[in-house]
Amino acid sequence: MIKSKSLLKVQNVTILFRKNIGVLKKEDMIIRAVDGISFDVEEGEILGIAGESGSGKSTLAKSIAGLLKPTSGIILFEGENIYEIKGEKYRYFRKNVQMVFQNPFGSLNPSMKIRDTLKDVLKAAKKETNEDVLRSLMEFVNLNYEILDKYPSELSGGQAQRVAIARAIATQPKLLILDEPTSALDVSVQAQILTLLKKIQTEKGLTYILISHDIGVIRYLCKRVIVMKAGKIVEQGDIEDIIYRPKEEYTKRLVESLLRLYGYIEN
């Protein structure tokens, strides 16, 4: 196995979905959600993954989070293949790679109080679950303690996403996967969440993989960006280069659509 200093190594990962479209006989339609992708993530880095919906970026995120075994290719976390490790090493991986989802309400169990959601996560990571720990978590994401005794349905979108972030950092992970963390929120709340994410990254020295269709969001947090289209990497490099000197037509369109959107708001 290749040993490397990088925190995460994605090597030639392909994820196929099979869909049976035959009426009577077995006939599969194969969808290449992720198609031979490779990249490295250094410790402490924020890597952006941009692309329009359907480009396979969320599927890739799920796979890196250990929820979806790639059809081929390997994903290494600190040099270990995450789909082969077991026991203590697997628990170490689980504890160290966390994810924040797009829909904050969908990612919180609606039948549990916030307190219990956080406690479950802390328990699973074999950490203290006392009031002090919970309160310091809430403090860290700028939330009132009262939120602890509420149900997700009683929160606003921004509050719910803060709780989701608190849950993700509760296990003190090294890598945080942010799958469209702001796209379900109001514009005013988006900025607050992004500021919070930046603060956490600087304070805790976390590594982020930020997935978004919004180049503006990526630009705010990341230096390096990967642009995905139909499961493939079409372009990668420095974010400023990508925005001002896009090589590919697709990237150009992605950036332009964003500029048009902001121009529209200004007018």
Next chain:
Amino acid sequence: MIISSRFIREYYEYLKKDKLGLTGAIIVMIFIFLAVFAPYIVPYPADAWGYAYNIEQRLQPPSLAHPFGTDVYGRDVFSRVILGSRFSLIIALGVVSIALLIGVVLELFAGYLGGRIGTFFMRITDMFLAFPPILLALLFAVVIGRGLLNLIISLSLAWWPWYARLTYVQVTTVKNMPYIDAAKIAGINTPTIIFKYILPNSLTPVTVQAFLDMGAAILEAAALSFIGIGVQPPNPEWGLMISEGWYLIGVAWWISIFPGIMLFLVVMAFNFLGDSFREFNNPKVRRLLESRGI
């Protein structure tokens, strides 16, 4: 979660505004009260249980002494009708809870595992669903024998596939929610995910259906008792009492009519309550209520 103090309080607030549901709830509460205390409050307990035979008082029309008249053995129909609520309540609760238990537990695992195992359990469920429940219950009742307990068992065996189907659909939806992924990523173990994350969030439709089915269970049990394969004489089950009096309907209408009215009232009340409970659980209605501060 569907069973929490907050939920019950909210439903109580909702009921206060829903007059039809409130009517149902009041009748159901009276029914439950009668079922629990019947033997202590009826004027003729021995008549009610069917131990007494007063041949000299047979077939008396309604009077002050016997408000609902007397039946062919001279037993007080009023006492028997009141005690009959106990049988109907036991049947309704028994059938619905056993069916819920089988259906929910089976499909919770089938739905979570999915794949071939899930399909296998679903096909078994479909086999049951291919028959009208009353027909299946009839078959089971004939095979395992008569009596209250056997009646409850046969009806539950015919009833669970409906809950199984609902649970399966709900579980397959819930297990793909992001909060299940989030729980997995956090390293929470599978039993906890099934019982604390999937089960509570899959229960709403099936609980609503169970509420709606209470009346139907009573009705079908009465039908089976009516044709003689359910509760056995001398017990005062409503369906049985109707069948005991129907051939005398021309001379002593009160023997069948009063249990019939009780049956009608209770089934109707359960339906009102069930409907209001369903409305209350309808996400659209709930959102509307929340936006108006209820």
